[in-house]
Amino acid sequence: MKISVIGTGYVGLVSGTCFAEIGHTVTCIDIDKAKIEKLWNGESPIYEPGLNDLLTRNIKSERLKFSTGLESIKDSKSIFLAVGTPSGDDGSADLTYLFKAAEDVAKEISDDAIIVIKSTVPVGTCEKVRELVAKTTTKRFHIVNNPEFLKEGSAIEDFMRPDRVVIGHKDQYAADAMSELYEPLVKQGNPIYMMSNLSAEMTKYAANCFLATKISFINDIARLCDIVGADVNEVRKGISSDQRIGGHFLYPGPGYGGSCFPKDVKALLYTAKEYGTNLRIVEATEDVNDEQKLYMFDKMLKHYKGDLTGKTFALWGVAFKANTDDVRESPAIYTVSSLIDKGAKVTFFDPVAGENFLKVVGEKYRSSITEFNNKYDCLNGADALVTMTEWREFSFPDFDEIKSRLKHQVIFDARNLFKTQKVKEFGFDYYAIGKKI
Structure with a gap:
C-alpha cells in the first residue's frame, strides 16, 4: 500500500x-x-x-x-x-x-x-x-x-x-x-x-488517563508508606502479583511527564467540563502528580533545614523517563528550577537528553546549571546526588566513587534505584520515595 x-x-x-x-x-x-x-x-x-x-x-x-x-x-x-x-x-x-x-x-x-x-x-x-x-x-x-x-x-x-x-x-x-x-x-x-470513531477517540484518552492514574496511585501509597514506615517496594510486589492489578506503571517516582500523559489528562478533563460533568478520579490523578514533582525537593529542604543557598546538587538524568531524549514536562525541570530559586546550583549528566534539557530550562536558570559528559564527573564537589531518571547505567554504580567525589555523603533517590542496605553500608544519608530507611 x-x-x-x-x-x-x-x-x-x-x-x-x-x-x-x-x-x-x-x-x-x-x-x-x-x-x-x-x-x-x-x-x-x-x-x-x-x-x-x-x-x-x-x-x-x-x-x-x-x-x-x-x-x-x-x-x-x-x-x-x-x-x-x-x-x-x-x-x-x-x-x-x-x-x-x-x-x-x-x-x-x-x-x-x-x-x-x-x-x-x-x-x-x-x-x-x-x-x-x-x-x-x-x-x-x-x-x-x-x-x-x-x-x-x-x-x-x-x-x-x-x-x-x-x-x-x-x-x-x-x-x-x-x-x-x-x-x-x-x-x-x-x-x-x-469501533466507531467516537469510541476510538475515547479509547486513547481513557487508556492514557488510566495509566497516569496507576502512577499517581502508587505515588500516593508511597507517601503514606513514608509516614507509617512501610516499604512501598514490598507493597508493590504484594499487590502487583494480583493479575487484576498487574505491575506495569506501578513504580513510585517523581511523577509522570512526557508528551502524552500530562497533555491527555488535561484534555480529557477539559472535554468532561465541556459536556457539563467532572472526572473526579482523573482530577485527583493530576493533583497528586503536580504535588509529586516536588516531593523529593521537599525532602531536600527538610534535610537542609530550609537553606539551600550555595549548595550544589548533582542530578543523574533529566529525561522524563529512560531510553528517550524527551524532556517535555520532565520532573527534573521542576526540581532544578526549585533548587535554583532557593539559591542552589545544579550539575547534571544524562546519556542523551542534555541538549534538550538546556533548551527548555530557560535563560533564567541556565547560568546556574552545568552539564557533564560523565555521571561521576558531575559529582565533583557537589553536596548531594539526586537520581531523576531510571537509566540502566545508574542502577549499579560504584558507591566508593560516588563517596570520593561528593563533598557530603547525601543521596536523594527519586527513582528508588538503589538498595537501601547497600547505600547505608557506605554511610550515606539516604532519601527515597516510600522506602523503609
Whole structure:
C-alpha cells in the first residue's frame, strides 16, 4: 500500500518507518526542510532505540521517502495525520495543526482516499475533520481514527508487536483497508478492534488517563508508606502479583511527564467540563502528580533545614523517563528550577537528553546549571546526588566513587534505584520515595 504520513514527530516518524519495514511504500512529509534533509541522511531527529537502523535500511530499499511537498498524496491510499495537538492554556487540545493538515491533504487526495487521524484528539474531532474535508474537496474520502499506543524507549517493539490495534471507522471500505494495512503485525493473534470513531477517540484518552492514574496511585501509597514506615517496594510486589492489578506503571517516582500523559489528562478533563460533568478520579490523578514533582525537593529542604543557598546538587538524568531524549514536562525541570530559586546550583549528566534539557530550562536558570559528559564527573564537589531518571547505567554504580567525589555523603533517590542496605553500608544519608530507611 502507498502511504503518506503528515508530520515527522515521534508518532509520525516511528509509524511511517515501521510501515515501510513491513513492506509498504511510505512518504513522510514535514514543512521543516532541515529535518527532512537530516532524515534523508538516515539521521533521526529524536532518540529512539533502533530507529536509525530502520531508517537507513528502508531508505536504501526505497520503501521510505521524505518530502516537504504533498505530491505523494495523490497516489496514496492512506494518508496519516500525525501532527501535534499541544495543550492550550485552558487544558484543551490545540487542533490548529491538525485542521490545517486535513485541509491541505483534502486538496490533493484522489477518490476513496482514507484520511487516518493518528494524532491524539478529543472526542468528536473526527466529525469536525470530516466536515472540513467535505468543504474542501468533491472527491470521495473516508475518515479513520487510529490512535497510537507507543511507549517512548520501546516504540519500535510496540509498533511491530502491538497489544492491540484500534480502528475507528464509519464504513466497511475503510475498515477492510486498515485490516489489510495492519495484517502483518497481528499474525500472532493480537486483536484489531473495530469501533466507531467516537469510541476510538475515547479509547486513547481513557487508556492514557488510566495509566497516569496507576502512577499517581502508587505515588500516593508511597507517601503514606513514608509516614507509617512501610516499604512501598514490598507493597508493590504484594499487590502487583494480583493479575487484576498487574505491575506495569506501578513504580513510585517523581511523577509522570512526557508528551502524552500530562497533555491527555488535561484534555480529557477539559472535554468532561465541556459536556457539563467532572472526572473526579482523573482530577485527583493530576493533583497528586503536580504535588509529586516536588516531593523529593521537599525532602531536600527538610534535610537542609530550609537553606539551600550555595549548595550544589548533582542530578543523574533529566529525561522524563529512560531510553528517550524527551524532556517535555520532565520532573527534573521542576526540581532544578526549585533548587535554583532557593539559591542552589545544579550539575547534571544524562546519556542523551542534555541538549534538550538546556533548551527548555530557560535563560533564567541556565547560568546556574552545568552539564557533564560523565555521571561521576558531575559529582565533583557537589553536596548531594539526586537520581531523576531510571537509566540502566545508574542502577549499579560504584558507591566508593560516588563517596570520593561528593563533598557530603547525601543521596536523594527519586527513582528508588538503589538498595537501601547497600547505600547505608557506605554511610550515606539516604532519601527515597516510600522506602523503609
